[in-house]
Amino acid sequence: xxxxxTRLLDFEKEKEQNMLLVFQQAQQHVNQQRQKLQSLExxxxxxxxxxxxxxxxxxxxxxxxxxxxxxxxxxxxxEQQMNAIAQAKLAADQRKSLWxxxxxxxxxxxxxLDKIAQAAQLKANKQEQALFDExxxxxxxxxxxxxxx
Numbered sequence: 773x774x775x776x777x778t779r780l781l782d783f784e785k786e787k788e789q790n791m792l793l794v795f796q797q798a799q800q801h802v803n804q805q806r807q808k809l810q811s812l813e814x815x816x817x818x819x820x821x822x823x824x825x826x827x828x829x830x831x832x833x834x835x836x837x838x839x840x841x842x843x844x845x846x847x848x849x850x851e852q853q854m855n856a857i858a859q860a861k862l863a864a865d866q867r868k869s870l871w872x873x874x875x876x877x878x879x880x881x882x883x884x885l886d887k888i889a890q891a892a893q894l895k896a897n898k899q900e901q902a903l904f905d906e907x908x909x910x911x912x913x914x915x916x917x918x919x920x921x
Contacts, residue, residue, distance in 0.1 A: 774888055781881045788878050791871040798864035805860045809853040816846040 823839045 774885065777881060777885050777888070781878065781885060784874070784878045784881055788871065788874040791867070791874045795864065795867040795871045798860070798867045802857065802860040802864050805853065805857045809850060809857060812846065812850050812853055816843065816850065819843065819846065 819839075820843065823836075823843070826835075826839075
């Protein structure tokens with residue numbers, strides 16, 4: 773039984789490592805999505821500075837309208853990126869939850885193996901004590917027999 777549990781423990785540990793890897797990849801994806809948002813936001817700020825600068829030099833109304841339209845598209849892209857981050861975060865949280873549950877399974881099997889090992893050690897200790905008691909009893913009876921002879 774112990775051999776089967778040891779194999780099960782190895783299997784569960786491997787599953788845990790795989791789930792940890794999947795969780796870490798999901799976290800990396802979240803970070804990448806956040807970086808994309810930061811890049812979009814920085815581009816938007818830089819673009820607005822450019823519009824402001826060109827506005828000081830004078831710009832036609834049609835060009836100004838095109839600039840504003842493009843800023844609106846950047847805003848929409850930022851909003852979509854925020855949604856992508858939220859979904860990536862949700863996926864990462866789910867993968868973390870699965871990984872933590874798998875950790876609990878590994879700990880449960882480890883605890884079971886520890887209990888079995890403790891029980892086996894206790895049994896061995898009792899057998900050893902019984903053997904020592906038997907030797908002590910035989911020694912006592914031999915000594916008693918020697919006194920009566």
